[in-house]
Amino acid sequence: xxxxxxxxLSSVLFCIGIYGVLSRKNGVMVxxxxxxxxxxxxxxxxxxxxxxxxxxxEVFALFIIAIAAAEVGVGLAIVLLIFxxxxxxxxxxxxxxxx
Amino acid sequence: xxxxxxxFSILALLMIASALKVVSTKNIVHAALWLVLVLAGVxxxxxxxxxxxxxxxxxxxxxxxxxxxxxxxxxxxxxNIGEEENINMPNRAIPAVIATLMFAVMSYSIIDSFRxxxxxxxxxxxxATVSDSIFSDFIIPFEAVSVLLLAALIGAVVIARxxxx
Numbered sequence: 001x002x003x004x005x006x007x008x009l010s011s012v013l014f015c016i017g018i019y020g021v022l023s024r025k026n027g028v029m030v031x032x033x034x035x036x037x038x039x040x041x042x043x044x045x046x047x048x049x050x051x052x053x054x055x056x057x058e059v060f061a062l063f064i065i066a067i068a069a070a071e072v073g074v075g076l077a078i079v080l081l082i083f084x085x086x087x088x089x090x091x092x093x094x095x096x097x098x099x
Numbered sequence: 100x101x102x103x104x105x106x107f108s109i110l111a112l113l114m115i116a117s118a119l120k121v122v123s124t125k126n127i128v129h130a131a132l133w134l135v136l137v138l139a140g141v142x143x144x145x146x147x148x149x150x151x152x153x154x155x156x157x158x159x160x161x162x163x164x165x166x167x168x169x170x171x172x173x174x175x176x177x178x179n180i181g182e183e184e185n186i187n188m189p190n191r192a193i194p195a196v197i198a199t200l201m202f203a204v205m206s207y208s209i210i211d212s213f214r215x216x217x218x219x220x221x222x223x224x225x226x227a228t229v230s231d232s233i234f235s236d237f238i239i240p241f242e243a244v245s246v247l248l249l250a251a252l253i254g255a256v257v258i259a260r261x262x263x264x
Contacts, residue, residue: 001103001218006144007209009111013118013137015202020122022194026186028127028172032134035165036118039141042157050148050218055232058224061145061153062233065160066244070251072165076172077259083176084261090185 006047014040027079027089031072038068103147103221110147114140125182127173131166138162148218152226 013036020033042061049057083089117136124130138161145154188194233241 002215011205015198016118019198023191046150073255077255089176
């Protein structure tokens with residue numbers, strides 16, 4: 001097993017996540033794509049942890065999992081608030097701050 | 100080593116196919132269910148790398164909690180259960196070009212800088228090693244994460260509750 005195959009897998013997932021964030025209109029779908037990106041980062045951290053035989057990578061992967069959970073909680077609260085105010089979660093309709 | 104490579108390839112193909120379905124399907128509930136497959140694949144990769152505690156935490160937190168939260172979000176925003184037409188940006192070619200270019204640059208630099216460097220022979224890091232490290236070297240980040248979780252909890256309640264005058 002080489003480090004390259006893990007890094008390539010994680011960059012594929014990262015780019016698919018970027019595509020999802022940019023091409024989706026629904027707020028919940030954008031949150032799902034962000035989860036893809038965070039998981040790609042976690043694969044990198046754990047792979048480098050195995051490469052350098054250093055436990056720090058795994059510990060930080062755990063921290064990222066905790067932060068991702070917090071991010072989904074707050075993100076969904078924001079999406080629900082948008083839905084309550086506009087009766088839709090269409091992100092292209094949210095342009096109140098456009099000059 | 101051969102068995103590990105076989106399992107890596109199976110999991111990787113499954114994850115990439117499911118991730119593509121997550122960003123391309125028109126049914127929001129199906130997207131959440133495809134996301135389960137991707138997250139389970141990531142947990143499998145962690146186990147292949149010998150990170151058992153991170154793998155189990157991935158299953159508990161992501162598949163157990165985050166997916167349920169996302170499905171609640173789908174339910175509370177009254178999405179259609181079936182297919183939905185108005186779910187994608189009108190021009191999806193530009194995001195596709197951006198993602199492809201990004202992958203080209205990243206894969207070139209990864210292959211160029213590591214050149215197939217081998218991972219050392221696999222050693223399983225057990226939960227005791229991870230917890231020793233968290234509660235000695237990383238105690239301050241750990242406490243910071245617990246405060247952050249509390250702040251996120253309170254913040255989510257404050258943002259999402261109904262305004263009562």
